[in-house]
Amino acid sequence: MLLYQFRMGTNPRRVIIYMAEKGIDVPRYELDYHGGEHRSPEYLRINPAGRAPALVTDGGVAITESGAIVEYLEELHPHHSMIGTDPLSRAKVRALERVGNDLCVRCQAWLWNLTDAFAAKEPDPSRPLADKVYRYVEELLDILEASIGEARFLAGGYEPTIADCTTFAIFQTARERFDQPLGKTHHKLDRWYRDFRRRPSADY
Template sequence: MLLYQFRMGTNPRRVIIYLAEKGIDIPRYELDYANGEHRSVRYLGINPSGRAPTLVTDTGLAITDSAAIVEYLEERFPDRPMIGSDPLSRARVRSLERLGSDLVARGQLWLWNQTNAFPAKEPAPSQETADRISRYLSELLDILEKDIGGNAFLAGDEPTIADFTVFPIFQTARERFSLPFGEDHPRLDAWYRRFRLRPSADY
């Protein structure tokens, strides 16, 4: 197996954090985003979308979606399950993970318009658009704020793929762009600060 990654990227970090928490060591290749390696002919031949991450399996299949990569690895390495250990816990984790995926998608659209850092994605950032998307972000953050309750992690007392999905968009906004993402949601803010202390969260 070989994982093509961009360690600062929101979607790749879902996989990177998962691997660290799970204790899986696989070969990796760091894409040179600054010089456009993800748009090179060679990489586009592996992943036509030109995005990271991509996991090339031992059979040569390229898995190009971060959630699919994590689920594939969970099936390959079933010890210490991080997707739940029974039907009910798996349903809860998957529900939160999919909510997190929506949060990432909306959060990225917000970042494209809140900053000038993504000209290839949004050549004309709009503060009006960012403000409108912010309301849609708040809808999801409100749900997660209620769901986490008094838990240490999003789905309970142990980290799961739900945490690895949601944490990176918080980290991207707060650490790469110094934006107050989720700071007005006290339970999520506390969760983020706790999770940030974990070795897996380091860049």
Template sequence: MLLYQFRKGTNPRRVIIYLSEKGIDVPRYELDYENKEHRSEKYRAINPSGRAPTLVTDAGLAITDSAAIVEYLEELHPERPMIGADAASRARVRSLERLSADLVARGQLWLWNQTDAFPGKEPAPSRDAADRIFRYITELLDVLEKEIGEHAFIAGPTPTIADFTAFPIFQTARERFDLAFGNDHPRLDSWYKRFRDRPSADY
């Protein structure tokens, strides 16, 4: 088994954080994004999208979606479930995980326009577009702010895939680009700071 990753990438970090929280040791290969190794013919033969992460299983199957990688590993390692322990908790965790995945997608579109760091994704960044997109981000932040309530983690008292999905877009915005993201949502801001102190959150 081998995980192709880019440790600072928002989507790969979902898997990296999950592995750390779960205590699973998987061999890693760090893709050289600066020199566009992820766009190379060799890597595209493994993952045609040219993106990280990719998990190549012992049987040679290439799993090219971060959520699918997490679910695959969770099935292999069902102890200490992080997708919920029963039907009701799984429904809540998956609901909030999918909301968080939507937040990631909107957040990435916003970053492509808010910064000049992604010319391959957005060659003509528009701050007007960024402002419009952020309104849709705020909609989701408002929902997560209500859902987290007084819990320590997004879906309840213990960390789940909902946290591992949402946290990286906060971290990318705040740490890589020094941009406010969820700072005016006090419960989410407190959650982010608590989660950032966990060993799994370190780059």
């Protein structure tokens, strides 16, 4: 098994954080994004989308979406479940993880237009468009703020779930890579982020 990653990327980070929380050790290969290795013919044969992550199983099958990779690993390692232990808790975790995934998508569009770091995705960044997109980002932040309440983790309980891994990854990208105050005015989420950031899994 081999995980192709770009450790600074949001989607790879949700897998990396999950594996660290779960205690799963998978061999990894760091793609040279700056050198364009993720667009090389060799890597495109593994992941035609040309992005990280991609997990090649022991049987040689490539799994190319971060959410699918996490669920695949969770099925291989069901102990200390991070998706839930019964139908209701699994539904709650998956619902929140999907909100976190939507947040990733909206934040990426926001960051593409807020910075000039994504020329391949957005060669003509637009601050007015970034501001407009951020309104849709805040819509999801409001949902997560209401959901977490005073709990330590997004789905409640005493242990993180895949919802935390997904959502934390985009918070970390915005705050640490691009110095953007994502969620700073959502005080419960801000507290959650600062607490999660102290976990060993959150280290770059």
